[in-house]
Amino acid sequence: MKIFKHYFTTFFIAALGLLCFSCSNEDDPKPDPNPLDTSHFDIWVTVGEGTSGMGADPGAQLVMPTKSLDEQETIDFAGKGANVSAKLNQESIIKGQYYYQVPRSDDRFGKYKIGTNGIETVKEFVWGTNTFTARKYTHAWIDENTLVIMAASGAKDKVLWTKIDAVNMKILSEGVLNLPALPSGGTFSTSGIASYRSSDNKILYSYCNNKDKVRFYMAFVDASDMSVVATVSEDRAEFMAGTAYGELLQSKSFFDENGDYYLACNTVIPGASSSTQQFGTLLRIKKGALDFDKSYLGYRTPSKGKGKIITAEHLTNGKALLYIMDPEFTGASGWGADYNCYYATLDLNSDKLTVLTEVPFSQGNFSQRSAVLGSKAYIGANPKTSNPCIYIYDIPTGKITKGMTITEGYSFDRIVALLD
Template sequence: MRKIYLLVIVATSIFVGGLFTACSNDDEPNRNPDEILGVHYDIWVTPGQSTGMGSNDAIIVQNLKSLEGDSTINFKNTGVDVTAKLYQESIIKGMYYYQIPKEKDRFGKYQIINGQIITVKERPFDKNTYKDRRYTHAWLANNELVVMAANGEANDVVWTKYNTDNMTIEAEGSLDLAKKTRVKQYSTSGLATYRASDNKLIYFFCEKAKKATKQVFAAFINPTTMAVEKLDSTTVGEEMAGTAYGELLQDKRFFDDNQNLYLPLLSSIAGAKSATSKYSRIVRINNGEEKFDKSYIGMNTGTNNGKIVTCDYVGGNKALLYIQDPEHTGTSKDNRLSKGWGANYNCYYALLDLSTNVLKEFTYKGKALPYSSGTFSQRSFILNNKVFIGVNPQDSPACVYVYNKRTQELTKGITIATGYQFTRITHILDK
């Protein structure tokens, strides 16, 4: 296929030479994603109209060697139906998927390959239990995984450390946050991440009880002892963009080249008719700090439009955002109205300059990329100096666009056959 140069709203390209540098991959902090070879891609689809949390539709996964080229991917009599065993909400690292499967009483390690699910190892729960799809995680080392979530009564946060080589439980406990905060009911999972630069585990949470204080907390934790060493909070937003389901399906925070940590927050739009009518701001915790940077508010573009669904760091102080905005996409005349939210085709991709707060929408052949449905989805990632962007449009087949950061070219990649909802793309190591 003939390569097409990326066009943007303004005359000058938003992707100029030197714009992108090293990519970030939080799951493998010591590895440069630009050097990852030997991968395949898993395309996740459903044959129905609903996807993500609470969907009862079948989930079909197909392995692909490439997302580029002009081929059409059909799922008839190919791929593997994972519905009976696995959720699409999963922890992904290297060659494996990790999750609480449909049995709900265990934590497992799996592969989806060659048209089948391979159960590598499963470990029944011991002391702590977790609801399926409602937990967060952080990799402390290549084989040490910590899983965290609110307990059954949501009045504390519990944690379990796994050795993922043999799927053994190394330690379990709780954060005893009730002794350190006045929070009565914690958000279901919160968001956890590991900052390798100073060996710090950071856990974000908010209060979900009635009359809760509208703020977001950060707990700074010693990952060896799991002791909470410092707490801070911000009132820039009411909750994290990911509150209930961790990052099992969607990327909800990122580190930049200097290990500064960025977190999108949500707040209700004043006068809104629907609880889903929200807008985003981004807060930052600087490398080595144990507090929010009060001098920085990202996505502060002068309006209260734009609800961040997913976010990925692409290098050069730029972030790829997938944004829900009915006004912008034309599904509503006013974001305060209920109309236009929900399952409408109301999401778009844009690049945010973290220094200037300038937001640039991605375009192709002079037009914005097709607007997508699906707020429980993750169709984008950055790998091998390329930005992969999947769209799920209303009037054309779902497809993938690929931007080459080195050549500054945008091409249209694979197309998904009609009749399927395109929910997720992942990259998996072959060995």
């Protein structure tokens, strides 16, 4: 079956969300602007069926824009779409109109636009002292135009960082994080997850010791000079929900409307036959804090708390959208490549989990089929008995309607929201 994948950056979600949920002046009421007036979606597909992403070789990948996903029509890629497979990976940083990434050539960093006729290379630069590998790094935007990328070195004995001017595409500075040394023989996880907290100019950087995954670590980095000001460990989960690829494809963390930070984590089920078999946890760091909130442990619902959190996104008003793998709940034959995933909303205050029963169970561990844009969440399903399709979740009312589908013969890999 076809896989629908989406990555949507925290900055873009927050900016457009503010536009849509802002209050109008009572003396001069105006309708809230529609974010799709100035933006569109890019749909990524692979020719043929199967899975891709997270290091898999997807074959020929096509990208096609669309203004809306609400209409009940079928998207047909026959003779359409830009073929990007020779140049770009779908694991990418997205902001505004552009894709930023280490392309397949692996020796540089680039800024790109994708149009109906192909890829426009806006600008590229070759690495300085630090080098990074395609797909295997994490990132954070520390202001409108400044991007930081981070990853462990080849030997994984240190974590490198490079600060980039994303307008002029040049290196501003680079170095090595002054993290506490790991125990003898320990190695840093490939990328970890980096998120920028604007309230105190800190990068929250979570990482693991690959040789001792019974806990993970959170470093608080001063974004002005990249110095590590505090480091804490957390053993209520074994690792973050993403350790090797950052958030280049999947959303693993978010800030809520109060400025509190939530991080999706997983732990291998005791006695499991494979490390793929995990149960999830949602942890929180309060605004301005330099440690995890020990009073909070999210996604504890006994009847459905056994599943692995694949993606997590903030909706609004204290709720999150989760994509969860749990073959016991879905009745699938097992973990891995089966129709064993489902969508649910989680109340961050009461911990109530509400399964979105209108959306079919789906296949795809390495996927991001959801995008939160304004007052809607676009939720993609890759069901067993029908074509991949999109459901539209109206956040204020909770109403779900069916939108577009993807034609036969393609793997639905990803959907991206971009400014026009």
